[in-house]
Amino acid sequence: MVFAQKAGVKRIVALTPRGSFGLLPNRLDCTAALAPGILAYETGADGEVFVAVDAGVLVKAGADVLVSVRNAIAGTDLDTLHAAVKREFLALNDQEKTVRTVLAKMEGGFVRKFVELQRG
Secondary structure, three states, X not given: OOOOOOXXXXXXXXXXXXXXXXXXXXXXXXXXXXXXXXXXXXXXXXXEEEEEEOOEEEEEEOOEEEEEEXXXXXXXXXXXXXXXXXXXXXXXXXXXXXXXXXXXXXXHHHHHHHHHXXXX
């Protein structure tokens, strides 16, 4: 799914595990692992936009910058974005815990059945 597609981006600031870095239009091609945090970009039409992102990858090739992350929430006000991140991302953490619990139970059941078949 494409979250956003923007033309005329003047600059991008992204967060990596080693700190933040900026991209301007004439920067050399590069790739970067993204850390969970705030990605900011600026266009003439939208001004500065902030996007809360989960871990992912950024690739700059020519004039294109592609960002691939599991989750993203955009906003122009950091306070509102912070509240949305707490609400959305924390709910995902609870869902992930539930999925891990269910998978652990399934794996345990599989191992018990496998042991029974070996003995049987």
